[in-house]
Amino acid sequence: MITLENVHKKYSNDVAIGPVSISIPAGGITALVGPNGAGKSTLLTMVGRLMGIDEGTISISGFDVASTASKDLAKIVSILRQENHFVTRLTVRQLVGFGRFPHSKGRLSAADELIVSRSIDFLDLGALEARYLDELSGGQRQRAYVAMVLAQDTEYVLLDEPLNNLDMAHSVQMMAHLRRAAEELGRTIVIVLHDINFAGHYADHICAVKHGKVVEFGTPAEIMRDDVLTRVFETPVTVIDGPRGPLAVYY
Amino acid sequence: MAETTITAPRTTPKLRAGNRRSSGPLPSKKVGKRYWIVLSILIVLSLGFGFGLLAWDNPMPPGSRGFWLIAQMRASNVLVMLVVAFCQAIATVSFQTVTNNRIITPSIMGFESLYVAVQTAAVFLLGAAGVVAIQGVGQFVLQVLIMVALSVALYGWLLSGKYGNIQIMLLVGIIIGAGLGSVSTFMQRLLSPSEFDVLTARLFGSVANADPSYFPIAIPLCLLAGTGLILNARRLNVVSLGKETSINLGINHRREVMKTLLLVSILMAVSTALIGPMTFLGFLVATLAYQLADTYDHRYIFPVAVLTGFVILSGAYFIMKNLFYAQGVVSIIIEVIGGTVFLIFILRKGRL
Structure with missing residues (x-):
């Protein structure tokens, strides 16, 4: 609450x-x-x-x-703002991996990698995980950011x-993903x-x-x-x- | 009634056997291989130029006692270059990370204009004798202290307030730098030509400015500050994602920025007090290092940046000394050749 x-x-x-x-x-x-x-x-x-x-x-x-x-x-709450612009060049998977930072402090274990894989798959980014963020469309990038906060594994x-x-289409898709995150991942x-x-x-x-x-x-x-x-x-x-x-x- | 479903197929790409899915800093085998090749080339070049500086044009036969005596005398120059490359590279990369800006360098934050102002004031107030006064360990320590104090005051004042804002801090830093520059120019106008000539020699960034007696203070200082930043590399990776994302990931952003800026100011102060202004070097080295390393991870960027810095400095010095017989002013060739390399890189890749 x-x-x-x-x-x-x-x-x-x-x-x-x-x-x-x-x-x-x-x-x-x-x-x-x-x-x-x-x-x-x-x-x-x-x-x-x-x-x-x-x-x-x-x-x-x-x-x-x-x-x-x-x-x-x-570890309890994650927040994603509207504007996300990074000076560094990251792949989707590297970005999502950053979501594990509160737990791993930057040293990703096999368990962390598993959680990263799971949240990438959850948002259907599997095929895009090796792409760099600047090679994605706006909708795909937005999904990658959401995958990062899901990988943070916070209740809120x-x-x-x-x-x-x-x-x-992308709005509906995003809301459906979030609905599933609420229901399936609690x-x-x-x-x-x-x-x-x-x-x-x-x-x-x-x-x-x-x-x-x-x-x-x-x-x-x-x-x-x-x-x-x-x-x-x-x-x-x-x-x-x-x-x-x-x-x-x-x- | 058809409920909205997700249309994209929920499949994970079939990865080749043995190709584990990993979020590591070098995302693919190709990038990883490229990184290690680049690093090896830089190491070979560094060793080559380093050895070249010690041995090239050495009148004594290699291996003889006289050869080593001459090499030893030249070694202090190589050491200065190593210290400067280390300071400039690590300071600039860290500075660009915490300010989230890849087109500025710490040198525009008033460091160099402060150095110029101090040197000019010494000559202006004490005459040509002032040049003698601005040498020696005491002066070196004082110079470093003034520069660190100025930047700590600036960062502390502008970042800790309620409206703590990094952009405003940068702007104020640049304006202070410009102001100090004007004061120096004004004083230089009033100098006699002979005094001005003496001063000019000091204001070109030059390895020859360094005095080996500074080493016992300069080397521990820069090792301490540099190690602090290197050990912090994982947190710098997060800080590079920007303020809000790093707070979300549990980083105390303000503390991290302040700590980094303090260490950066020590490195810059040591480098500037040692050899004078090198405005372009840090920027050039950092930008080339991002291109060469091609990763976000500071643990991988730092070594590439330091080696690139050393290759540029020693290469420029080697060329100046053996081709043009003008070893003093390496900053000139760094700006010419370095700038050209930089332009080629940017135009070829089309991004920073």
Whole structure:
């Protein structure tokens, strides 16, 4: 369980995050949704200790993010940001191998290699593992990054807009992979999503953020409603019954 | 109702027998073989130039007592080159890794302009006699101390604050460097031609600037700092992935960067205080080393970089000494030949 208590971060007089108090249950996929600039990514980066907080506490399965050593947290939680650019030239497999660093400290054992192979296969990157990252398409590269955080073998996986720049097919494929990671590998995945319909279909819980505060939290059935979505996104939204569940129409 | 399924086939490529799937730093047999060939060639070249410097044009027959006496006198120059190559190579590679930037070198962070400023100020304030004053072990230690102190103050101030930002630190470093450079230029304007001539000789990076009496301090210092960085190679590999990824992998990024920059500043200070400015050498060596080693792993990049540095330095010195009879100014030939090699490499490969 990820618990945020009274989390507060101030940027300027009128831009602030929080106070946020929320518990994200263990297991399944929790989607963070909300309008631009609402603070979804910021919340995620604070949970992933990439950014400090001014007040309050964040704990991940009982460990306080601020006081637990970073190297210990790296075995419990992994975070993947949107922009990933490396100056070094890496093959897919080398990148995924870095995911084992918290456990192996750079000395990969046979067991580590096995886990690396497994997460590469899990994301169907087997045929590409010897390729360099700069030889891959955007979608393939995104999968390689996800394979790295899966190889980190953490209970909690935080992903910041992993569907960014992916086309329809690759988005669907990525979400299906994440769904399987949650179900087959028992990971708790917290993901920032832009498309409310993806959240409605693939997530177990939806957390709506607006003006730096959590305004709604519930199952897709509770969130995928005209009045709730209209209020969150400040634009008229109609939810209709689609062939695969509720569908938000906003244009 | 058809649920979305993953369409790509879930198969692992059939690997040849005995070809274990491995995430090692040399991803394939071809890359591995190439690496060891490159390393061997560099070792042979280093030994060749090293021996050439000791033996070429040695008037005494090889093996005789006189031969060894002359070789011994030349050995101190070779040692200086080894120290400088070691310092510049390891410092530049580490610096580029922690700053996540492959087109800058630690020398633009004010090191060399500080050196130039100190030398110029000595001549300016003390006259040509100042040149005598800026020699000796005490001056060498002082020079190193000033340079390390400046960089520690800069890194400590700019990286520890709430807005700790490596880009701003680099910018401030460059501006301080430019400022010091202008102050030096101004002082040089006011020198008499004879004083200026004396100063110029000191401001060319030259192996001849080094005094063997500096060795007892310079060698342990650079071995200490260099070993610190080499032992940290695995963590540097992670730091090269950038701040956020390395924090995710459990690295204390700020501490790692500060530690590395401190060690880099010691190496750069020793090298600069020993032989003077060598702006281009570190950059050239690091860039060539990435191309030659072709791996992310610092444990493999460091040896290639040090050897490349030594080959370039000793090669340039050898050519200058035996072809042009102008052994003093190796930095000139390094910039000409090194720059050309560098351009050829970049244009051929099309990437850094």
